[in-house]
Amino acid sequence: MSKAELQELGRLIRQLKQLAEQAHQASHAVPAAERNLYMVLRHLEMLEIEICDPLSVLAGEGGEDSGRDAPCTHRESNNAANAE
Amino acid sequence: MWNPILEKLGPSELKKVQLLKLKRILAWAYGRSPFYRKKFDQAGVSVDDIRSLDDLPKIPLTDKDAWLAAQGDCGQGFGTTTAISERETVRYHQTSGTTGKPIRLAFNHRDWNWWLQCWGYGLAALELSREDRALVCFPFNLFVGWWGGQDAARLMRCCVYSGGGMPTEQRLQVILEHRISVLMGAPSYLLRLAASAQKNGIRTSDLTVRKLVCGAEPGGSIPAMRARLEQAWGAEVFDHLGASEVGPWGYECSAHPGGVHICESFFLMEFVHPETFEPTRPGELSRLVVTSLEKYSQPVIRWDLKDLVRVSDQPCPCGRSFRWVQGGILGRADDLIKIRGVLFSPRGVEDVVRSFGPVSDYRVVLSRRGEMDELTLRAETALCGTEGEPLKNDLKAALKVKTHLRFGIELCPPGTFPRQEIKTRRLIDLREKENADEQG
Numbered sequence: 207m208s209k210a211e212l213q214e215l216g217r218l219i220r221q222l223k224q225l226a227e228q229a230h231q232a233s234h235a236v237p238a239a240e241r242n243l244y245m246v247l248r249h250l251e252m253l254e255i256e257i258c259d260p261l262s263v264l265a266g267e268g269g270e271d272s273g274r275d276a277p278c279t280h281r282e283s284n285n286a287a288n289a290e
Numbered sequence: 291m292w293n294p295i296l297e298k299l300g301p302s303e304l305k306k307v308q309l310l311k312l313k314r315i316l317a318w319a320y321g322r323s324p325f326y327r328k329k330f331d332q333a334g335v336s337v338d339d340i341r342s343l344d345d346l347p348k349i350p351l352t353d354k355d356a357w358l359a360a361q362g363d364c365g366q367g368f369g370t371t372t373a374i375s376e377r378e379t380v381r382y383h384q385t386s387g388t389t390g391k392p393i394r395l396a397f398n399h400r401d402w403n404w405w406l407q408c409w410g411y412g413l414a415a416l417e418l419s420r421e422d423r424a425l426v427c428f429p430f431n432l433f434v435g436w437w438g439g440q441d442a443a444r445l446m447r448c449c450v451y452s453g454g455g456m457p458t459e460q461r462l463q464v465i466l467e468h469r470i471s472v473l474m475g476a477p478s479y480l481l482r483l484a485a486s487a488q489k490n491g492i493r494t495s496d497l498t499v500r501k502l503v504c505g506a507e508p509g510g511s512i513p514a515m516r517a518r519l520e521q522a523w524g525a526e527v528f529d530h531l532g533a534s535e536v537g538p539w540g541y542e543c544s545a546h547p548g549g550v551h552i553c554e555s556f557f558l559m560e561f562v563h564p565e566t567f568e569p570t571r572p573g574e575l576s577r578l579v580v581t582s583l584e585k586y587s588q589p590v591i592r593w594d595l596k597d598l599v600r601v602s603d604q605p606c607p608c609g610r611s612f613r614w615v616q617g618g619i620l621g622r623a624d625d626l627i628k629i630r631g632v633l634f635s636p637r638g639v640e641d642v643v644r645s646f647g648p649v650s651d652y653r654v655v656l657s658r659r660g661e662m663d664e665l666t667l668r669a670e671t672a673l674c675g676t677e678g679e680p681l682k683n684d685l686k687a688a689l690k691v692k693t694h695l696r697f698g699i700e701l702c703p704p705g706t707f708p709r710q711e712i713k714t715r716r717l718i719d720l721r722e723k724e725n726a727d728e729q730g
């Protein structure tokens with residue numbers, strides 16, 4: 207795989223994550239959508255750590271801006287933290 | 291390879307990835323885990339003090355005892371050890387607790403997915419494919435053991451058979467009927483399974499098993515045990531290393547360099563002197579200190595595993611840049627004894643003696659002559675007199691290579707040592723007794 211192809215893969219994963227987040231936010235009235243999108247997001251997090259992180263380092267960004275949020279800062283964890 | 295982007299990174303780039311992950315997990319742990327917040331505050335260390343991987347030792351070590359104290363008593367759940375709310379926990383596991391209270395393990399969905407990624411590296415390294423049928427020989431209880439291996443094998447699109455809750459004969463039936471190609475299990479059990487096949491008139495050479503994934507106990511990296519497994523099954527052996535508290539951190543590749551790769555994108559390893567905790571050089575016997583870079587439910591930062599390893603600085607022919615530890619886990623720091631200035635692990639003797647067929651059992655006697663510590667191996671064997679001389683010489687030479695120590699060898703007739711059902715103590719230390727006799 208060429209460097210350009212890898213960077214394109216990373217870009218698509220980030221785009222997918224944004225879309226999945228939007229879909230997840232819109233899904234709360236439908237458990238079948240919300241629960242499955244939640245799992246999709248957890249898988250996308252794995253793609254971020256496996257693909258986007260090293261690509262950002264290879265691109266010379268030092269990984270500081272790999273286009274991802276801090277891990278686990280998804281809805282449940284934030285709500286739980288806020289409630290406590 | 292599971293992820294050639296990471297597994298082929300050069301050392302400096304890998305360090306950058308590790309530092310990126312380290313900063314994230316430290317900030318997370320400080321913000322969310324009362325256990326680590328207290329630890330950092332007490333040591334006067336802030337997350338911003340860790341600017342490079344070399345700064346890591348500024349953070350104090352964590353070990354099982356401190357963790358258990360923070361976990362609290364029964365009924366207190368995870369105590370201060372988690373960084374997520376209990377509502378977010380979707381998997382509960384625990385350690386066996388054979389040496390005390392069990393450690394309670396919490397996983398959210400994300401961390402379980404990560405756990406499977408760790409396994410993904412290992413299963414890809416043994417070239418598991420969708421053509422494979424894997425039988426997992428595991429009771430599927432609260433021990434995390436093979437749960438991850440099973441789910442990750444599905445991720446690899448291999449067909450997985452959960453071999454929990456079935457007797458050995460039934461497992462053999464599954465292997466036969468379903469043409470199982472991969473077995474996952476504890477090495478001692480896989481040997482027992484082969485013996486049972488033989489007892490039931492099944493020739494393992496007629497079976498389709500071609501790979502064994504060993505884990506959950508030492509053995510997969512012990513040369514004598516590997517040889518017995520390979521011979522018993524006619525299959526390739528792959529060791530898999532991990533600890534319930536930190537994650538599945540090591541896997542063997544099909545180039546079999548004589549050790550196990552560290553999954554360095556997920557685990558930051560420090561190799562330190564077993565007693566002084568000073569950093570060691572490659573090839574030196576080292577205590578393993580682990581930071582799990584992607585474990586967010588219960589962060590693991592500078593965990594003193596007390597396992598002993600020797601990290602290699604040699605490249606592996608498989609092309610992975612992740613480093614590998616020679617011979618897997620070489621022993622426990624708890625069991626180390628200093629003899630004539632050399633650190634000695636009884637596991638090394640076990641490895642050597644088990645590779646000598648004519649030796650049925652043994653004891654290691656540690657005594658003192660004047661100021662000198664002396665080591666004697668008493669080996670139980672049917673060979674005696676001049677017939678036993680070559681065995682004595684070979685044992686002496688093999689022990690010297692493995693332990694860097696000189697052993698006296700005594701051969702004893704079969705039946706000398708009592709057979710015990712429970713764990714047998716094979717090391718007899720007479721030094722304290724001799725000291726007391728001298729003083730008394």
Ligand SMILES: [Zn+2]
Nearest residue numbers: 543545606608
């Ligand atoms: Zn390799």
